[in-house]
Amino acid sequence: MPSPRILILGATGGLGCALRRHFAPEYEVTSWSRAELDFGRPDTVAATLAAHDFDVLLNAAGMTSPDACEVQPELAFLANAVVPQILAECCHERGVRMIHFSTDYVFSGTGRDLWFESDETAPINVYGRTKLAGEQAVLRAAPGALVARVSWLFGPDKPSHPDSMIQKALQTGDLSAVADKISVPTSHADICGWIEQLIVRHPTISGVLHLCNSGVASWHSWAEAALTIAARLEVPVKTSRVQPVELASLTQLRAPRPLLTVMSNSKLQNLLGGEIRHWHDALEEYLVQKYQPQ
Numbered sequence: 001m002p003s004p005r006i007l008i009l010g011a012t013g014g015l016g017c018a019l020r021r022h023f024a025p026e027y028e029v030t031s032w033s034r035a036e037l038d039f040g041r042p043d044t045v046a047a048t049l050a051a052h053d054f055d056v057l058l059n060a061a062g063m064t065s066p067d068a069c070e071v072q073p074e075l076a077f078l079a080n081a082v083v084p085q086i087l088a089e090c091c092h093e094r095g096v097r098m099i100h101f102s103t104d105y106v107f108s109g110t111g112r113d114l115w116f117e118s119d120e121t122a123p124i125n126v127y128g129r130t131k132l133a134g135e136q137a138v139l140r141a142a143p144g145a146l147v148a149r150v151s152w153l154f155g156p157d158k159p160s161h162p163d164s165m166i167q168k169a170l171q172t173g174d175l176s177a178v179a180d181k182i183s184v185p186t187s188h189a190d191i192c193g194w195i196e197q198l199i200v201r202h203p204t205i206s207g208v209l210h211l212c213n214s215g216v217a218s219w220h221s222w223a224e225a226a227l228t229i230a231a232r233l234e235v236p237v238k239t240s241r242v243q244p245v246e247l248a249s250l251t252q253l254r255a256p257r258p259l260l261t262v263m264s265n266s267k268l269q270n271l272l273g274g275e276i277r278h279w280h281d282a283l284e285e286y287l288v289q290k291y292q293p294q
């Protein structure tokens with residue numbers, strides 16, 4: 001059985017880069033950025049896709065800044081819902097698989113400590129609403145597609161919260177981070193491994209699936225964990241203590257953000273068999289590779 005030919009969208013994004021790096025050595029991989037396929041030009045999507053042979057489409061592209069989405073809702077809807085629907089229609093027509101990435105921000109962030117795939121969604125910002133619309137449009141157009149919800153990504157291909165906190169701590173010992181917003185930091189590398197298993201071992205799994213590490217964190221505890229590991233790796237951070245603040249104090253944010261969006265990964269764990277590691281272990285592995293490469 002030949003290896004599936006993989007088409008990745010979102011080549012310049014954090015997760016898109018990680019997926020390309022993960023699959024390129026063993027698979028025939030094509031990776032498109034905005035230059036090859038512009039989600040701002042929905043009229044070009046079907047023809048562009050038709051001209052390329054592939055067996056699995058991984059859509060890691062989208063308008064991912066909640067604040068940018070809040071002030072440009074039409075663009076957000078185009079990138080996060082309209083184009084994903086067209087992609088799904090094309091994949092369904094060709095009988096090829098689509099894996100579409102979505103977010104924990106489809107949940108309201110109130111009323112539950114843990115969210116399951118079957119739980120009611122109620123996004124509270126434009127980003128979450130357009131991502132949910134994309135999930136529903138993809139599964140309507142391609143019932144065999146897989147929607148992979150992820151949260152709080154980190155990895156070597158694009159700086160995220162732990163990286164920015166370490167960079168700040170190199171300059172100052174006066175740091176703060178939000179302590180009342182809780183979700184699950186998740187490693188790009190782990191997502192790539194899970195996606196490979198879902199492609200190779202579970203080629204027919206469809207619907208919504210949560211892909212996140214185990215454990216929970218706030219932006220505050222995630223930051224302190226990153227700084228503590230960095231200090232142990234002799235990165236010259238000025239502190240590993242961070243002042244806790246409330247999300248409501250971030251008055252500069254344009255989009256409301258849900259507070260509690262911890263997703264259960266039990267469905268993924270049962271599917272793949274075996275323990276899904278804690279986010280702290282994944283973070284430690286990432287920072288060791290970054291600051292103490294072998």
Ligand SMILES: NC(=O)C1=CN([C@@H]2O[C@H](COP(=O)(O)OP(=O)(O)OC[C@H]3O[C@@H](n4cnc5c(N)ncnc54)[C@H](OP(=O)(O)O)[C@@H]3O)[C@@H](O)[C@H]2O)C=CC1
Binds near residue numbers: 014015060102131153
């Ligand atoms: N980062 C996170 O913490 C989380 C991410 N997710 C989801 O995971 C997926 C990947 O996220 P992440 O890698 O962080 O995202 P990034 O913002 O790092 O990358 C997004 C990608 O989409 C591309 N893109 C944006 N607009 C367009 C457009 N109009 N046409 C074509 N391409 C476009 C970007 O291209 P360009 O570089 O040119 O802008 C970039 O390659 C997304 O679906 C996101 O919603 C979910 C939860 C958390």
Ligand SMILES: Cc1cn([C@H]2C[C@H](O)[C@@H](COP(=O)(O)OP(=O)(O)O[C@H]3O[C@@H](C)C(=O)[C@@H](O)[C@H]3O)O2)c(=O)[nH]c1=O
Binds near residue numbers: 064104151153178219
């Ligand atoms: C983490 C953090 C962020 N910020 C600021 C930085 C930035 O301007 C703003 C938002 O930060 P972030 O981008 O990390 O948070 P946010 O934009 O909410 O990140 C989201 O990304 C999208 C793709 C998702 O799908 C969500 O799961 C979530 O990860 O809040 C703080 O001031 N303190 C903090 O502790």
